Amino acid sequence: MKSVTSSLSSTDSQAIEHQCDVLIIGSGAAGLSLALRLADHCNVIVLSKSDRNEGSTRYAQGGIAAVFDEEDSVDAHVADTLNAGAGLCDEDAVRFTTSRAKDALTWLIGYGVPFDKEQNDKGEERFHLTREGGHSHRRILHAADATGEALQITLNDAVSNHPNIHFFERYNAIDLIKSSQKDDHCTGCYVWNRQREHVEVIRARYIALATGGGSKVYQYTSNPDVSSGDGIAMAWRAGCRVANMEFNQFHPTCLYHPQARNFLISEALRGEGAQLCHADGTRFMQNFDERGDLAPRDIVARAIDFEMKRLGEDCMYLDISHKPADFIVKHFPNIYRRCRALGIDITREAIPVVPAAHYSCGGVMTDFNAKTDLDNVYAIGEVAYTGLHGANRMASNSLLECVVYASSAAEHILSRLDDFSEQEAIAPWDESQVSNSDEEVIIQHNWHELRLFMWDYVGIVRTNKRLERALRRITLLEQEIQEYYAHFRVSNNLLELRNLVTVAELIVRCAMQRKESRGLHFNLDYPDTAQHPTPTILAPSKSQTHHLPGDLGL
Known part of the structure; x- marks a missing residue:
């Protein structure tokens, strides 16, 4: 399927439709790694909410963990990760990731990521390995203290030169478009062109969410402004389960x-x-x-x-x-x-x-192929829950997760590239019942209120009473945002707020279900650690679908 653009009739204007084999939502390490691994075999659209350089990858400083030292071992990397995860990691996921770490980094090195080097006692050049919290060995490859920026630049240079990769910059993903024929299938995505201020459609056989986390839900965060939990919220609305959302890492x-x-x-x-x-x-x-x-x-x-x-x-x-x-x-x-x-x-x-607030250890549930509950939708990187991080992410395992699961997702997509080829009709975006907002202050007020009470009530230390207060406020905010979304045209702030309030609810609901303190979740009312912990899993109701303006669903 070639990437094309065509016009479809809409209620009040012409709606633009784009087509591709694989739509990747997000342009960080996960999204770009996947795009590079796919592009020799199919056409790819990469959607970036800002410009292609903006995102959490760019700001990652420390490095990427992998076993390159002869005195180190995959078993040691596994043990350290399990220990840091406070008893809640999926050991199979940890071993899957760490055993593929060196190959993943070798692939990045092949593209020219400038990891620091040094000379050993024999005068031989080798990679300089540093050590970070939770690691028993020096196993962090890094590019000075700006590894993420070096990685982002290298991957961007590589994808920019590939004819099968098409960048859509300054586009917000709004919602996945569910198939009317297959409940576990999506036909594309509604997207908002921020420059034209117009909603468009991207039709795709496969969709990968690589949108990062949702730490912008907190008043104080190390994350860039684009980290508003978009992929988590969209996947939840489309029917995907999420897990361990209570574990938000505070750097x-x-x-x-x-x-x-x-x-x-x-x-x-x-x-x-x-x-x-x-x-x-x-x-x-x-x-x-x-x-x-x-x-x-x-x-x-x-x-x-x-x-x-x-x-x-x-x-x-x-x-x-x-x-x-x-x-x-x-x-x-x-x-x-x-x-x-x-x-x-x-x-x-x-x-x-x-x-x-720094990193979301929970997210959209996936398997080792990065596939979600939806048959043709994948989630890679911070947006996903793979089981790798458990109750706390060990330093420098995050970029590693991005490149390892991008590889496994690419293999899986390519193995079934021709499984879906039907052209199902997609309803055009309907703005006939909405108008331009004349009260943007409502969004700003709700935005600040949400981030502040999440910091105060659902931060580093929690209590049952604080969580209950937060959930009450979230319920009221959801009602206000629903009404606003139903009556006014979309905007960047509205779309992000809509997603953040969903992420906030998922965090609080997961936190209320965990009757213990573990890792990143500390509740003064349950200070002890449970003997047999399990992941906190939330499943959306079967009736949930995406909603267009004019609906009252969020």
Whole structure:
């Protein structure tokens, strides 16, 4: 099937329809890796909500975990991941991912990702491996302290030169289009062209969600603005199960500065000897965990949160100034430059840091082929729940998950590329019953309210009462957003808010079901850990479908 564009009649205007073999929604590591693995065999459209460089991949600093050291092993990587996941990882998924890690990174190296290198004692060149929290060995390949940016640039260069990959930039995915003939099948997706401010249709035989997570649901986050849980919400509305949404990772060390938004201070600093401390330089992590500053992220984030509340401080500090200045500048040039621009010289003084929402460990349930409950819909990367992360993601396993499951998804799609070829009619988007909004302030107000009460009630430390309050507010917000969505034309803020309130509900409902504290989920009313934990799985009702403007469904 060639990528084409055609016109279809609509109620009040001409609607544009595009066609492709595979529609990939998201242009980060997961989406671009999948596109590259497919494009020699079929036509691919990659949908990007902003420009193709924007997304969580670009801001990943630390690196990608894989066994390259002879003293390391896949078994050790498995054991570390299981330990970090606090007893809730799927061991088969962990082994599936880690055993394919080296091949996945070798594939990236083949495209020219510039991972740092060094010389060994014999003068032989090898990759420089760093260590991060939860890892028992040095196994993190990295490109200085801007691995994600290097990966994004490399993959973008590769896909830009491929004639079968077509980029649609500044497009919001609205909803998957369910088949009228097969309940577990989708025929395409409604998308909003942000430049033309018009809804279009993309018809596809296969659809891959690679939209990242939903940490923008929180007031403070390390994520870029595009991380609004779009793929999770769309999959849920289309009938996919989600799992473990209560486990949202709060990165312990984001830069605390009035002029810095969402700037992450990589865990790799602690891997190279940086120490968490109070304003007076007193260290505190040894009081919380025997691993000290290299404890897993959930423990470190709770420790910082505890110390801030105990002392009434706005932040804690991360100090690497005891290391040689040239070492710091060489290994962390991006962090050094960013902090220096704000008047902080990390070679001489500690960095003010606070925890911030960082990574969604739960998501759309998939198998090892990245396939969801819908037969021709896949989910890859942070949007997906594979079982790899359990109750807490170990550092640098996230980009790894993207490239490993992009590979397995591509193999599965290509093995069944000709399974679906029928041309089922798609209803055009109907805007005949809606108008332009004259009260955008409602969206802004609801947006800020949602993110603030999620931070206050469903943050690092939770209680039953806080969760109940959050769910009541979410229910009211859903009603307001439903009414707004039914009567006004779509916009970026409306679409993101609609998705975020769905993600918020899924997080709260999962949190209320877990009657224990584990990993990233800490409930003061259930401080103990259960003996036999299981994933928290939510299934949508069978009656759920996508909704067009003019409907009251959300």
